[in-house]
Amino acid sequence: xxxxxxxxxxxxxxxxxxxxxxxxxxxxxxxxxxxxxxxxxxxxxxxxxxxxxxxxxxxxxxxxxxxxxxxxxxxxxxxxxxxxxxxxxxxxxxxxxxxxxxxxxxxxxxxxxxxxxxxxxxxxxxxxxxxxxxxxxxxxxxxxxxxxxxxxxxxxxxxxxxxxxxxxxxxxxxxxxxxxxxxxxxxxxxxxxxxxxxxxxxxxxxxxxxxxxxxxxxxxxxxxxxxxxxxxxxxxxxxxxxxxxxxxxxxxxxxxxxxxxxxxxxxxxxxxxxxxxxxxxxxxxxxxxxxxxxxxxxxxxxxxxxxxxxxxxxxxxxxxxxxxxxxxxxxxxxxxxxxxxxxxxxxxxxxxxxxxxxxxxxxxxxxxxxxxxxxxxxxxxxxxxxxxxxxxxxxxxxxxxxxxxxxxxxxxxxxxxxxxxxxxxxxxxxxxxxxxxxxxxxxxxxxxxxxxxxxxxxxxxxxxxxxxx
Numbered sequence: 001x002x003x004x005x006x007x008x009x010x011x012x013x014x015x016x017x018x019x020x021x022x023x024x025x026x027x028x029x030x031x032x033x034x035x036x037x038x039x040x041x042x043x044x045x046x047x048x049x050x051x052x053x054x055x056x057x058x059x060x061x062x063x064x065x066x067x068x069x070x071x072x073x074x075x076x077x078x079x080x081x082x083x084x085x086x087x088x089x090x091x092x093x094x095x096x097x098x099x100x101x102x103x104x105x106x107x108x109x110x111x112x113x114x115x116x117x118x119x120x121x122x123x124x125x126x127x128x129x130x131x132x133x134x135x136x137x138x139x140x141x142x143x144x145x146x147x148x149x150x151x152x153x154x155x156x157x158x159x160x161x162x163x164x165x166x167x168x169x170x171x172x173x174x175x176x177x178x179x180x181x182x183x184x185x186x187x188x189x190x191x192x193x194x195x196x197x198x199x200x201x202x203x204x205x206x207x208x209x210x211x212x213x214x215x216x217x218x219x220x221x222x223x224x225x226x227x228x229x230x231x232x233x234x235x236x237x238x239x240x241x242x243x244x245x246x247x248x249x250x251x252x253x254x255x256x257x258x259x260x261x262x263x264x265x266x267x268x269x270x271x272x273x274x275x276x277x278x279x280x281x282x283x284x285x286x287x288x289x290x291x292x293x294x295x296x297x298x299x300x301x302x303x304x305x306x307x308x309x310x311x312x313x314x315x316x317x318x319x320x321x322x323x324x325x326x327x328x329x330x331x332x333x334x335x336x337x338x339x340x341x342x343x344x345x346x347x348x349x350x351x352x353x354x355x356x357x358x359x360x361x362x363x364x365x366x367x368x369x370x371x372x373x374x375x376x377x378x379x380x381x382x383x384x385x386x387x388x389x390x391x392x393x394x395x396x397x398x399x400x401x402x403x404x405x406x407x408x409x410x411x412x413x414x415x416x417x418x419x420x421x422x423x424x425x426x427x428x429x430x431x432x433x434x435x436x437x438x439x440x441x442x443x444x445x446x447x448x449x450x451x452x453x454x455x456x457x458x459x460x461x462x463x464x465x466x467x468x469x
Contacts, residue, residue, distance in 0.1 A: 004166045019043055026069055030088040034058030036078050041091070045073045048100035053091060054078070065090065070098035104387070128166050128186035136217035144312070145289055147355045148191045148213035148424030151248055154358045156211060163193040164230055171225035171260035173293040189218035189251070190227035192234050194243065194345075198362055202369045209365065210238045216290060221251025225258045228269040233273035243282040243370065246361055247303065251295020252318055275302055281456035283368050285361050289354045291332050293318030305364055305413065307349040307357045313337050314346060347415035362389075363411050374404040397422055404428055 034056040041053055049070040056063050065336040071093035078090050084430035085323070113283045114122070130137050130147050130282055140147050146154075152161055192212040212234060214221035231339065238245050272295075279302060286303030291329045300306060300314065315336035323329050349364075351357045366372075386399050402410055405426035412424040426433050 002166070007202040011400045022074065022092075022094060022239065025074060026071065026093045028053060028068065028090050028093060030063065030084045030090055031063065031065065032056070032058050032088055033085050034063070034083070036080055036082045036084065037062065039076065039078065039080055041076070042075050043073050043076055046096070046098045047071060047073060048098045049094065051100070056084075056369050067093060068361070069093065069095050071095040072098075072325050092217075103146050111221065116286075122184065127182060129306075134188070135219070139217055145216075145292070147217070151193060151287075151354055151358060152195070152211055152213055152439040153220065153236055154355065155197060155246060155319050156209075156468040157207070157360060158196065159194035160199065161193055161211065163187075163191065165192065165226070168226040168230070170255075173338065182194075187215065187217050187218070187225050188226035188230070189215045189221055191229055192227075192230045194234075197246070198369060199338040201366065201372045206369045207240070208243055210234050210243050210245040212245070213398060214296060219255060219257075221296065222255035223251070223253060223271075224255045225261050225269075228271050231271040232269065232274060235271065235278060235388070238278055238282055239274070242282055244285065245278065246285045246287065247299060248287045248289070249292050249296045249300040250288055250290040251292065251296040253296055260409040272298065275299055279304075283365065285352075285364055288312045288314060288355050289357065291318075291335075293335065294321065294333075297336075297456060301346075306346065306350045306391060307351060307360050307364075308341070308347045309351055309357055310338055312341070312347075314341055343416050348413045349411070350416070360411065367411075367427070368427050369434045374421055375409075375427065375430045377406045377429065378403045379416070380404070401426065406430065 030340070035058075036054055037057045038055040039053075042053070043045055047053065047067045047070065051067045053065050053067055053073075055066060068236050072093055074094045075090075075092040076090075078084060078088075084090070126132055130149055139146055166187050169181040170176075170188050172181060172185075174257055182468055190212065192210075195209060195211050196204060196207040197211075199210045199333055201207075212231065214223075214227075235245075237243065239336060253284050275284075284303040284305075286299055286300040286306045287307070287308075289309040290311060292312065294316065297314055301316075308422045311333075313336050317325070318336070319330050319332050319335060320419065322335065336346075338347065341347050349357075349360050349361055380403065382403050383400065386395060386403060387458075388395050398412070401422065401424055405428050409427040410424050411426070424434075
């Protein structure tokens, strides 16, 4: 088209006449076709070799034209705004020994200098941290809770957490000033990334973990456009790299106030689909403190284990949805409180506070991270006194599990649900076990213990006090 199109038959544009140059002078030519956007020298200026002469723009990118040799500018044939072809004479240099400035001669950058754009990046990152948000921290203290970042710091090994998307803000630019969004909606209410957990026991490949925490101080921990995108990305990485996921889920579900997008119902995201696909692929650990409703509760409910503090309220519908459905007006703490969810079997590990919740999450992850290489266990002869010789005599099956297991390795699940069954995870001689023995204190049924991954043991119904492996 360029050769045979509308200009076919027309003579090509003539190149300008070659400017006269003194003998021995160097003509600096345009390295490409483009537009001169800045000229940094004038006739008579001394320029060292490699010094900047002018700037050209081509294909929306700027290119610096430098001096091929040191010398004096004797003629300047272009000015800002001129469009030139490749090879066009830009200026003439009379070669001469020109010493570079001291900084140029040293060839070093001032390492202490912070450029304005980098300073702005530093400022934006600082605004996302707790130190820059004392009001938000104080609100958490008022409810005797930690911030999202404090929970992540406690869970992850020091210095190991790499945050993804910390500078995103709520997608509400159409109705709120950007500076306000930067100040009030850091990370769009979701702190998320990859860190190491239990690194003192396991190497990096086994201790890496995806860690995510909704920030209740940002729009009540609701699910927005940008934090959905962060979830999508990290769920993909968890699947690709086979990383466990620990999710702190406190929050109010879908956010209706986002404006920057073409979504109709706010549900055209892949987060829930990706989350479901992770089930059975990697360990999914849900941790909740405080109120967890709607979409947040959906994610929590799909976890392999749910760890919840005593102040948790968990419900698929929050107070607003309940009231909108004509079912009455309820305080948030009346929706799915722990005295309902624990005996109902919703919560696997009830704990007092977030510190205990983090310890439980670390312990749970440890069952899937491999052997630790060191263990202690009780003298197994103690079982002779725990399990009665009389097969009709009740006994404490939890004491049996604690004795069989390595010291401190038992994590019981749903203790207050299904009271006729004890379900627990543990390690025995550094091998991970899952236990589900019936409790003889309720009825004299035979006990069973299973370890589906490595070993299997079962108790004979005829002689429930003895196990074969």
